[in-house]
Amino acid sequence: MRTTSPNGPSRRVMLGALAALPTLPGLFGAAPARAQAVPLPSWNDGPAKQAILDFVRATTDAASPSFVPPEERIATFDQDGTLWVEQPMYTQLIYCLERVPAVVKARPELANVEPFKTVMSGNQQAIAMLSTHDLEEILAATLTGMSVDEFNAEVKKWLETAEHPRWKRPYTDLTYQPMQEVLVYLLANGYKNYIVTGGGQDFVRVYSQIVYGIPPEQVVGTAGGTKYGYDKDGKPFLTKEPKLLLNDNDAGKPEGIHMMIGRRPHAAFGNSTGDQQMLEYTKAGDGARLSMLVLHDDAKREYAYGPAQGLPDPKVGTFTQALYDEAKKQGWTVISMKDDWKRIFAFA
Amino acid sequence: MRTTSPNGPSRRVMLGALAALPTLPGLFGAAPARAQAVPLPSWNDGPAKQAILDFVRATTDAASPSFVPPEERIATFDQDGTLWVEQPMYTQLIYCLERVPAVVKARPELANVEPFKTVMSGNQQAIAMLSTHDLEEILAATLTGMSVDEFNAEVKKWLETAEHPRWKRPYTDLTYQPMQEVLVYLLANGYKNYIVTGGGQDFVRVYSQIVYGIPPEQVVGTAGGTKYGYDKDGKPFLTKEPKLLLNDNDAGKPEGIHMMIGRRPHAAFGNSTGDQQMLEYTKAGDGARLSMLVLHDDAKREYAYGPAQGLPDPKVGTFTQALYDEAKKQGWTVISMKDDWKRIFAFA
Numbered sequence: 001m002r003t004t005s006p007n008g009p010s011r012r013v014m015l016g017a018l019a020a021l022p023t024l025p026g027l028f029g030a031a032p033a034r035a036q037a038v039p040l041p042s043w044n045d046g047p048a049k050q051a052i053l054d055f056v057r058a059t060t061d062a063a064s065p066s067f068v069p070p071e072e073r074i075a076t077f078d079q080d081g082t083l084w085v086e087q088p089m090y091t092q093l094i095y096c097l098e099r100v101p102a103v104v105k106a107r108p109e110l111a112n113v114e115p116f117k118t119v120m121s122g123n124q125q126a127i128a129m130l131s132t133h134d135l136e137e138i139l140a141a142t143l144t145g146m147s148v149d150e151f152n153a154e155v156k157k158w159l160e161t162a163e164h165p166r167w168k169r170p171y172t173d174l175t176y177q178p179m180q181e182v183l184v185y186l187l188a189n190g191y192k193n194y195i196v197t198g199g200g201q202d203f204v205r206v207y208s209q210i211v212y213g214i215p216p217e218q219v220v221g222t223a224g225g226t227k228y229g230y231d232k233d234g235k236p237f238l239t240k241e242p243k244l245l246l247n248d249n250d251a252g253k254p255e256g257i258h259m260m261i262g263r264r265p266h267a268a269f270g271n272s273t274g275d276q277q278m279l280e281y282t283k284a285g286d287g288a289r290l291s292m293l294v295l296h297d298d299a300k301r302e303y304a305y306g307p308a309q310g311l312p313d314p315k316v317g318t319f320t321q322a323l324y325d326e327a328k329k330q331g332w333t334v335i336s337m338k339d340d341w342k343r344i345f346a347f348a
Numbered sequence: 349m350r351t352t353s354p355n356g357p358s359r360r361v362m363l364g365a366l367a368a369l370p371t372l373p374g375l376f377g378a379a380p381a382r383a384q385a386v387p388l389p390s391w392n393d394g395p396a397k398q399a400i401l402d403f404v405r406a407t408t409d410a411a412s413p414s415f416v417p418p419e420e421r422i423a424t425f426d427q428d429g430t431l432w433v434e435q436p437m438y439t440q441l442i443y444c445l446e447r448v449p450a451v452v453k454a455r456p457e458l459a460n461v462e463p464f465k466t467v468m469s470g471n472q473q474a475i476a477m478l479s480t481h482d483l484e485e486i487l488a489a490t491l492t493g494m495s496v497d498e499f500n501a502e503v504k505k506w507l508e509t510a511e512h513p514r515w516k517r518p519y520t521d522l523t524y525q526p527m528q529e530v531l532v533y534l535l536a537n538g539y540k541n542y543i544v545t546g547g548g549q550d551f552v553r554v555y556s557q558i559v560y561g562i563p564p565e566q567v568v569g570t571a572g573g574t575k576y577g578y579d580k581d582g583k584p585f586l587t588k589e590p591k592l593l594l595n596d597n598d599a600g601k602p603e604g605i606h607m608m609i610g611r612r613p614h615a616a617f618g619n620s621t622g623d624q625q626m627l628e629y630t631k632a633g634d635g636a637r638l639s640m641l642v643l644h645d646d647a648k649r650e651y652a653y654g655p656a657q658g659l660p661d662p663k664v665g666t667f668t669q670a671l672y673d674e675a676k677k678q679g680w681t682v683i684s685m686k687d688d689w690k691r692i693f694a695f696a
Contacts, residue, residue, distance in 0.1 A: 262564035
């Protein structure tokens with residue numbers, strides 16, 4: 001399925017994987033394990049693990065000058081590349097591309113209209129060359145125009161059958177076990193964990209509870225408007241509209257945090273330039289603050305891109321050398337997947 | 349201070365109350381009492397109290413066909429007129445009018461520009477005649493253009509000194525004790541309470557925790573954008589912008605609930621046409637749902653307006669006869685302040 005293109009792996013498409021796979025009925029049944037006798041068991045001892053332990057001690061010990069009252073303990077996590085795999089492209093974009101056949105079936109007039117025609121052709125090289133504007137059209141056509149309930153049902157169904165091309169597992173299996181442990185450790189210490197993603201807020205909310213133990217109301221993401229209306233029986237419902245309310249990337253992250261949470265986080269985790277302002281904003285608060293960047297430098301167990309000089313950066317969010325230098329300058333802690341993590345996934 | 353005008357009491361202004369009053373240092377220290385041996389002690393027995401008790405039993409008894417898992421227990425409350433007094437006008441508007449002198453001091457060129465000139469004149473009759481457009485200009489000038497931290501500090505300071513003209517108490521004392529008991533009762537039964545207000549989200553968030561035990565992240569309101577930037581030392585901060593992101597009234601309430609919470613409430617409480625869609629949307633969900641409307645029919649202990657035929661409706665939100673009829677038709681429960689509430693305020 002993999003095709004080399006000037007745009008790099010972020011544009012590779014895996015159409016058709018859906019139909020070939022059995023459903024995984026267990027996916028929406030179980031919650032992630034929560035017990036953790038020793039904190040952060042999948043982390044190697046080192047500065048990254050120590051920074052997390054020190055931060056939690058400083059903010060939860062009542063005798064500490066940096067003590068934070070429980071109600072103010074907010075931690076924010078980027079998702080793609082920070083909590084789970086974002087290669088070969090971010091999961092929501094794969095969902096949107098794989099939804100195109102259903103959209104064209106419902107609206108046959110799109111079959112001969114670009115960019116839908118290209119997606120329907122199955123020509124991976126051509127799909128990989130689609131422009132940002134083309135992708136935006138595909139996102140709008142596949143993420144809007146249906147009711148909120150219909151959208152939620154579609155995403156849930158897709159997640160039960162879709163799988164990642166490399167690991168041949170559901171995308172929801174591809175969360176980083178060490179980051180799951182950070183979520184558990186912070187939760188156990190009174191922190192309220194939020195996902196603050198450049199991806200779609202409604203998309204991530206479908207699975208945030210079962211995948212991360214984070215309820216939908218603690219997911220902040222790129223969000224479109226909805227329109228309130230009534231069906232033929234007079235029953236009210238919300239329709240997803242192609243109107244952008246929040247672009248939750250870059251400066252949009254602290255702005256979205258203010259809008260949706262109303263407090264400055266004490267800890268923030270990211271992996272790309274799209275997270276820079278969230279990490280700055282977090283670190284600029286009083287007292288002990290933790291800003292961390294996940295560096296993808298493990299081509300063997302996951303991927304290497306950004307300053308690790310492996311794969312090109314994925315389209316959404318990039319980890320540049322400038323960001324790496326900024327982290328060093330600002331006192332953010334860089335997490336090396338290769339050196340700091342004993343294992344990457346729960347299944348491996 | 350009261351002036352009769354064609355626009356009714358909602359436009360009456362209480363400029364100057366600020367300076368004359370002592371500060372109330374206790375305001376931001378204590379949390380509301382939480383213990384409640386018998387549920388809803390300030391409610392008279394009757395259909396309204398019974399509807400709340402029945403709803404909680406139906407949704408929290410694991411043997412009930414309408415059982416709701418704890419993580420899905422969401423209750424939403426309008427604020428002005430539902431949780432606290434909205435006469436002679438809603439509190440945030442009083443704040444904005446009383447902030448005008450400070451704005452004019454900082455920007456002297458506004459002193460001779462309408463509508464600021466009228467507000468500065470202190471002519472209560474003229475102030476009561478200001479148009480909606482004038483008021484919007486006043487809201488923009490007093491709620492935007494400063495940093496989020498500056499705004500929060502200003503509101504907090506104002507609340508410590510401002511007082512209601514009738515009861516001569518801080519506005520934060522004027523919450524309805526029976527509704528405080530509903531908040532406590534639902535919280536004790538696993539519900540997450542949200543304020544969903546047509547008022548300003550940032551304004552209400554300043555005091556929601558201490559007044560209602562509701563943290564800022566559980567306040568949804570009319571919200572403007574913020575802009576991320578840096579001060580002269582390179583420290584990032586957010587500036588409140590005059591750009592409307594969410595008009596949290598009417599259809600904006602269910603739309604805002606979707607944006608900020610992502611779940612349909614199981615219970616909703618309102619008092620005006622601005623709450624109608626929230627009550628409809630809540631009631632339209634599966635299983636047991638509770639939609640309630642507070643009717644202001646107690647001129648002696650509070651106010652009588654709307655179908656109770658007393659004062660005219662306040663400008664923001666109205667309780668019309670049509671809304672009352674809709675409540676009866678849709679199976680929403682109307683709460684009569686006169687008949688259902690033993691007392692209105694904790695202090696009385």
